[in-house]
Amino acid sequence: MRWLAALGAVLALAACPAALASEEHPTSYEIQTELWCDDCQTTLADASAVTFTPRAIEFIDNRIAAGATKSEIKREAVKKFYGHLSLAPAKPKPRASKADLEGEIMCPVCSTTLDQSDSPIARRMKADIGRRIAAGQSKNQIEDALVAEFGQQILAAPPKKGFNLLAWILPFVALFGGALILGVLAWRWSRNREPRPPAPQLSPALERRVDDELARFDEG
Amino acid sequence: MSRLKLAGQVASVGLVAGLLALLVWKVVQNDRTNVASSYSKGHKTKPVDFDLRRLGAPGSLKLSSLKGKVVVVNFWASWCEPCKSEAPRFQAAYKRYGDRVAFVGVDTADYSADAGRFLDRYGVTYPNVRDPDRSVLGKYGGLPIPRTFVISPTWQVTGYIFGEARAEELDSAIQRALAA
Numbered sequence: 081m082r083w084l085a086a087l088g089a090v091l092a093l094a095a096c097p098a099a100l101a102s103e104e105h106p107t108s109y110e111i112q113t114e115l116w117c118d119d120c121q122t123t124l125a126d127a128s129a130v131t132f133t134p135r136a137i138e139f140i141d142n143r144i145a146a147g148a149t150k151s152e153i154k155r156e157a158v159k160k161f162y163g164h165l166s167l168a169p170a171k172p173k174p175r176a177s178k179a180d181l182e183g184e185i186m187c188p189v190c191s192t193t194l195d196q197s198d199s200p201i202a203r204r205m206k207a208d209i210g211r212r213i214a215a216g217q218s219k220n221q222i223e224d225a226l227v228a229e230f231g232q233q234i235l236a237a238p239p240k241k242g243f244n245l246l247a248w249i250l251p252f253v254a255l256f257g258g259a260l261i262l263g264v265l266a267w268r269w270s271r272n273r274e275p276r277p278p279a280p281q282l283s284p285a286l287e288r289r290v291d292d293e294l295a296r297f298d299e300g
Numbered sequence: 301m302s303r304l305k306l307a308g309q310v311a312s313v314g315l316v317a318g319l320l321a322l323l324v325w326k327v328v329q330n331d332r333t334n335v336a337s338s339y340s341k342g343h344k345t346k347p348v349d350f351d352l353r354r355l356g357a358p359g360s361l362k363l364s365s366l367k368g369k370v371v372v373v374n375f376w377a378s379w380c381e382p383c384k385s386e387a388p389r390f391q392a393a394y395k396r397y398g399d400r401v402a403f404v405g406v407d408t409a410d411y412s413a414d415a416g417r418f419l420d421r422y423g424v425t426y427p428n429v430r431d432p433d434r435s436v437l438g439k440y441g442g443l444p445i446p447r448t449f450v451i452s453p454t455w456q457v458t459g460y461i462f463g464e465a466r467a468e469e470l471d472s473a474i475q476r477a478l479a480a
Binding site for chain 1: 377379409410412414432433434437443464
């Protein structure tokens with residue numbers, strides 16, 4: 081467990097300076113990708129040269145040269161070119177995949193996932209999922225809609241929250257506990273093993289006799 | 301060391317015995333609470349109460365609120381073929397018996413929109429409720445559907461039809477409940 085925490089800390093420390101560097105020493109292109117050109121419906125970086133874009137880029141370059149931070153430059157640019165520039169929307173979430181959803185949603189009447197069922201309700205649900213994906217709904221939205229119709233049991237895996245979290249944690253706890261018990265037992269067993277009794281000492285006469293017998297055996 | 305070993309062995313045997321007892325209890329309990337199985341074995345069977353949201357109407361319906369009447373409970377779904385054939389028979393019986401018999405349809409494992417269209421298509425006007433996760437159906441015997449239960453005014457199950465209900469079957473079950 082300790083090494084996991086240490087790894088997390090190292091990764092966090094590694095990521096921090098990069099984020100700080102980006103905030104304090106941004107590049108012009110980076111800021112342009114985070115500003116939205118309202119006139120052209122793209123980011124400023126992808127915008128063709130319409131009336132104000134060269135001026136906006138020049139403004140960004142000047143502010144970088146003056147040592148302003150990324151947040152300051154973005155805020156100032158939006159203010160200066162109000163009505164033309166705004167903050168770019170967050171990157172859209174990846175689209176839901178039909179195959180993923182059909183593997184993660186249960187058929188309500190056949191105790192298998194949708195992808196393994198051809199029952200009428202499963203076919204109906206597959207069509208519904210396809211329609212929702214085409215309408216641009218995210219995976220979570222589709223899952224929520226199906227849970228609202230059929231209840232929590234429709235999800236093949238329990239959600240990772242609340243009481244259901246136990247279903248995700250307990251197998252690892254059991255695995256870890258089992259390994260721990262086995263380790264302790266093996267350790268105790270190896271410690272408690274009695275040492276082998278020393279070989280019995282032969283009397284000199286008997287030892288001589290055994291040597292003679294072996295020598296005769298070798299000769300024969 | 302030998303004491304520890306003995307304690308471990310006793311605990312293991314206890315655990316196995318406990319799990320076995322739990323399994324037996326669960327099986328017996330399931331059998332008892334399953335209305336269809338209990339009725340089919342000839343046991344005196346009381347209906348399991350439920351309180352489900354209405355379909356196509358606001359609020360919910362509690363089965364026990366109908367105590368004192370003959371009640372027909374029909375489990376169905378819009379994707380179920382035999383349910384389509386029997387739906388007009390239930391509606392006809394509902395019209396025929398009027399206030400003497402209460403009808404409750406339980407739509408199970410279904411899209412609410414599909415269920416609504418089903419009721420419109422077959423002109424069903426008696427109260428229907430939704431059992432989206434089959435929790436109530438499970439207590440009445442589970443899949444497959446349709447399943448129909450007739451409850452007497454003394455609150456005993458006096459009739460059970462597994463599969464598509466024929467008009468005469470339904471009628472005779474209702475008559476039996478009315479006479480009880």
